[in-house]
Amino acid sequence: MSTKTAAIRIEGAERSGRFVIICEHASNAMPAPWGDLGLDAAQRAAHIAWDPGALGLAWGLAEVLHAPLAHACQSRLIYDLNRPPHHPGAMPERSEIHAIPGNAGLDAQARLARTEELYLPFHAELRALIARRLARGEVPILVTVHSFTPVYFGQRRSVELGVIHDRDPGLARAVLEEAQARTGLDARLNEPYSAADGVTHTLALQATPMGLPNVMLEVRNDLIADAAAQQAMAAQLAPVLSAARARIETTTGEAA
Amino acid sequence: MSTKTAAIRIEGAERSGRFVIICEHASNAMPAPWGDLGLDAAQRAAHIAWDPGALGLAWGLAEVLHAPLAHACQSRLIYDLNRPPHHPGAMPERSEIHAIPGNAGLDAQARLARTEELYLPFHAELRALIARRLARGEVPILVTVHSFTPVYFGQRRSVELGVIHDRDPGLARAVLEEAQARTGLDARLNEPYSAADGVTHTLALQATPMGLPNVMLEVRNDLIADAAAQQAMAAQLAPVLSAARARIETTTGEAA
Numbered sequence: 001m002s003t004k005t006a007a008i009r010i011e012g013a014e015r016s017g018r019f020v021i022i023c024e025h026a027s028n029a030m031p032a033p034w035g036d037l038g039l040d041a042a043q044r045a046a047h048i049a050w051d052p053g054a055l056g057l058a059w060g061l062a063e064v065l066h067a068p069l070a071h072a073c074q075s076r077l078i079y080d081l082n083r084p085p086h087h088p089g090a091m092p093e094r095s096e097i098h099a100i101p102g103n104a105g106l107d108a109q110a111r112l113a114r115t116e117e118l119y120l121p122f123h124a125e126l127r128a129l130i131a132r133r134l135a136r137g138e139v140p141i142l143v144t145v146h147s148f149t150p151v152y153f154g155q156r157r158s159v160e161l162g163v164i165h166d167r168d169p170g171l172a173r174a175v176l177e178e179a180q181a182r183t184g185l186d187a188r189l190n191e192p193y194s195a196a197d198g199v200t201h202t203l204a205l206q207a208t209p210m211g212l213p214n215v216m217l218e219v220r221n222d223l224i225a226d227a228a229a230q231q232a233m234a235a236q237l238a239p240v241l242s243a244a245r246a247r248i249e250t251t252t253g254e255a256a
Numbered sequence: 257m258s259t260k261t262a263a264i265r266i267e268g269a270e271r272s273g274r275f276v277i278i279c280e281h282a283s284n285a286m287p288a289p290w291g292d293l294g295l296d297a298a299q300r301a302a303h304i305a306w307d308p309g310a311l312g313l314a315w316g317l318a319e320v321l322h323a324p325l326a327h328a329c330q331s332r333l334i335y336d337l338n339r340p341p342h343h344p345g346a347m348p349e350r351s352e353i354h355a356i357p358g359n360a361g362l363d364a365q366a367r368l369a370r371t372e373e374l375y376l377p378f379h380a381e382l383r384a385l386i387a388r389r390l391a392r393g394e395v396p397i398l399v400t401v402h403s404f405t406p407v408y409f410g411q412r413r414s415v416e417l418g419v420i421h422d423r424d425p426g427l428a429r430a431v432l433e434e435a436q437a438r439t440g441l442d443a444r445l446n447e448p449y450s451a452a453d454g455v456t457h458t459l460a461l462q463a464t465p466m467g468l469p470n471v472m473l474e475v476r477n478d479l480i481a482d483a484a485a486q487q488a489m490a491a492q493l494a495p496v497l498s499a500a501r502a503r504i505e506t507t508t509g510e511a512a
């Protein structure tokens with residue numbers, strides 16, 4: 001089963017796995033009525049517009065884990081679904097070194113329209129997906145999948161896998177330890193970002209109030225540059241997530 | 257402007273005040289298709305079915321504060337909108353000393369139907385109300401309005417006003433101090449319930465992820481037993497809320 005609106009596509013809603021995979025920065029599409037925001041083709045293809053490779057990785061994880069996948073259908077520069085409507089980054093006037101002409105001086109009506117057309121339906125559909133599982137007695141585990149650029153403001157980053165948590169660090173710590181044990185990746189907790197940078201909004205909105213285990217994965221985008229690399233990374237990380245899940249279930253005595 | 261569905265009624269969505277008043281337990285209506293859940297008239301009128309007096313108080317507060325009011329349209333025994341779908345209290349089999357026959361052994365499909373028809377639209381409409389204000393550059397302050405019974409499991413309660421917070425205690429502490437300074441009420445922090453009892457779900461869902469100031473008010477229901485008493489209590493508590501708002505805005509340096 002697949003649900004698609006302008007804001008969100010949900011694939012495999014009927015899949016029976018415990019994980020729910022989420023990719024808020026899946027797309028660099030800039031559809032009407034918003035258009036290209038005054039950016040050139042190189043800017044629209046760059047990491048400021050989306051998280052390159054993240055959707056392919058998320059697809060792979062969802063398939064191996066038999067999990068539903070919820071992903072965005074438009075660029076984060078039109079509305080960054082991982083930010084609330086009053087956050088300057090929701091419809092940013094600048095991203096890294098780039099001015100975003102189509103976001104300059106947006107008035108209240110323009111901000112409201114994007115909020116109503118993108119932010120609200122994305123999070124309402126995602127909440128419904130999660131709530132339906134809760135109503136049936138299942139407790140989903142939320143995983144948001146992101147990528148980051150190897151060079152940021154001119155600095156090279158050596159971290160390869162960032163494992164980030166919202167308020168409850170339990171799953172993230174287990175994922176970090178399993179990633180360090182099972183992969184050769186340079187994996188670190190709360191790098192290159194953390195909740196203090198406002199990057200866990202989706203988790204704060206969808207997982208924390210429900211008490212659901214959750215983690216945000218940030219993969220350096222040069223490691224998932226094509227479909228083969230994305231599949232290979234999914235094959236590495238799916239067992240990490242499964243082992244981390246088993247570990248928190250053992251700790252809490254929760255039934256699998 | 258008034259919006260009404262089976263799950264929620266929003267009144268005064270266009271009002272320009274900073275507060276948003278919420279009343280999840282406003283009604284003891286038990287409409288079709290759910291019906292009376294096997295309860296007699298006395299049980300349906302009692303505090304197990306709703307928070308008596310809370311809606312009248314919430315109306316009064318909304319009017320004085322020029323705030324929108326969002327309230328439920330059906331009994332908490334059909335779905336308690338202040339609980340997530342997997343919480344035993346969402347569709348409780350017992351409430352205090354009463355068995356709820358129509359909630360005994362609900363299967364997944366019945367729980368799912370109530371979640372989809374009541375919980376999801378209530379919180380989606382409320383989120384939209386809040387997000388529209390955020391998109392316009394306003395930062396609403398959320399107040400949930402509840403009442404509690406003077407006698408619980410045979411014990412008399414002397415507290416008259418409970419002031420309860422979710423994760424951020426800032427506004428609640430200011431409300432408590434203003435209530436103690438401005439009223440003769442026996443006001444206490446996190447009594448007769450607290451977040452640890454799971455009573456702040458609406459605040460955790462709607463306020464905390466957005467960083468919005470929030471407080472839950474619990475008034476002993478013998479103090480708001482009729483319309484005159486509800487209006488009088490609203491006239492007492494509205495200045496308490498306004499003064500508390502001014503206090504946190506001074507503290508944080510936030511603009512009014």
